[in-house]
Amino acid sequence: MQPAHYYRQSKSWSKWIGKTGRVVGATLIRVAPPKFSRSAPYPLVIVEFSDPNSEKTQHTFVGVGHEIFQIGDEVKCVLRRMGQVNQSGLIPYGIKVKKTGGQ
């Protein structure tokens, strides 16, 4: 990710951090792109969010950890490292989802 793109994308973090939702689709990525090779295997999930005032929405996120999530898992959005340090020296962070233990 280029630094300028990273800066723009970081403005959206506050919208997500702490939001909770439910997993509706999950896989485990074992063959990863170069910047994520040290994170492999890592979960990729589709999370359904229910805002009290609006309709349900869905969003895809990388999951925390190395194990596959299950459909129905309750998750929370957290800020985490997203892959390795890139050529420009940037340590990329971004939103991932973590299991909260609910079901």
Add this chain to the structure above:
Amino acid sequence: MTISVLGKYTTNFGELWDQGLRGLLFEAIDGALMDADLQPKQIEAVFVANKAGGSFSNKRHLSSLASQHLGHFPPATRVEAACASGGLALLTAEQALLSGQFQTVLVVGVEKMTDAESAETTKILASAADMINEYGSTFPGLYALLAQAHMNKFGTTREALSAVAVKNHRHACQNLKAHFCREISLEQVSHSKLVADPLRLLDCSPISDGAAAVVLTTQKVGKKARVLAAGQGQDSLDLASRKSLTELAATKRAARLAYERSGLKPSEMQIAEVHDCFTIAELLAVEDLGFAKKGQSGQMTLEGKTTYDGKIVINPSGGLKACGHPVGATGVKQLVYVSELIEKGEYKYGLTHNVGGSGATAVVHIIGKS
């Protein structure tokens, strides 16, 4: 106005060490011209389909390269829609013909992918997904989510997915240009290494080099296959915004338009080259194109209904899985393959189906006899 496939050609598909992007592009152009028995200067415009020449080979502006190769510098356009680049370039060329501004045009799809290492290739291919909303995803990962949804909703089995790969490998043995001419077994597919659960290595189409080209004309020509109709459909770039994960709405939209415009029904199609970038993609296509009821494509495949002596032959070329998937070339190669079979008189109506991304763009063509 009738659009005929005057000339057609594909290069070999595979790991072609001795050929670079230019070589493949030029070979396909020359091959299609020779097949059409035309001089280069008779081509009034050229359309180039290519997804990632800029990333794989640091080569862009391919349109001008194709134009220069023809010698008389006809107007040239590059079309990109990820893996649907080929189908979309054909559609763009057809619209140019239907406008009346041109009578004879050339469409060439090309991709050179095997010079990069597989991790880099994964990254380049992933750029066809939503890079902001699907950051960290890979294509196998996105299609794995589609596979999970289909298996959960309809009980589609691991065996059904494997059967797609087995069938396409068997078909490819009759295709001299195919990347793989090697039969595989259900066990081999089901036990191959996991790439993104539940998809395994042999569920995934390979990384291939290759090019394909056609000459399309509205001039009267005899005994050539005709493009009867085409349709294009779109849907969200990211999977999470889709209304349903058990179908590709873009395919359904494109197919509906193609059937309407041709006046034909799914049951009249005898062969179809569909976009099996992953085995699940073929199962989705068979349903979305109207060849099977929702949820039934797995069973249909297991019962041998999507091969010879079945209901319809799906992917006679071996599909993306076994014929190979040089991204920009695939949509054009599908037209080449179906046109050839129709010209030989083996079938009356055929269909091609080309998808971009995880189902954001779809192009469907219906081909018939002259």
